[in-house]
Amino acid sequence: MVTLMKTSKKPVRAKAAPKKAISGMTVVARDVRPDDRGRIALGRALTDLEDATFNVYRDDTGRIVLDPQVSIPASEAWLFRNKTALASLRRGLSQAASGKTRAIGSFAAHADDDES
Numbered sequence: 363m364v365t366l367m368k369t370s371k372k373p374v375r376a377k378a379a380p381k382k383a384i385s386g387m388t389v390v391a392r393d394v395r396p397d398d399r400g401r402i403a404l405g406r407a408l409t410d411l412e413d414a415t416f417n418v419y420r421d422d423t424g425r426i427v428l429d430p431q432v433s434i435p436a437s438e439a440w441l442f443r444n445k446t447a448l449a450s451l452r453r454g455l456s457q458a459a460s461g462k463t464r465a466i467g468s469f470a471a472h473a474d475d476d477e478s
Contacts, residue, residue, distance in 0.1 A: 404428075 397450040408414075414430035421427065432443065441448055457463065 393437060394402055396402050411430050414432050417429040419427040419429065441451065
């Protein structure tokens with residue numbers, strides 16, 4: 363949930379839906395009102411963002427923009443710093459997605475069963 367600062371006792375409500383959609387944005391809900399504590403439920407808007415945190419911005423026209431952020435574990439951050447490794451990973455994922463794979467046998471003979 364996002365907490366908004368109240369500027370008056372009554373929440374402001376849009377009188378009509380915008381006539382023109384904002385480029386690159388999809389309307390998820392209309393005429394949403396904050397509750398008595400200034401909170402707005404974002405349930406439908408959070409599809410695929412369960413683990414995200416948000417930076418909240420307010421522009422000069424009063425629009426509030428939520429910018430989802432995710433954390434990357436330090437043990438995985440090296441990949442995003444190494445452009446060659448990241449490009450190789452992306453190439454491999456693309457090849458796998460398009461079925462460009464081949465069987466090279468089992469690696470069971472190389473496994474060390476005593477290792478914990």
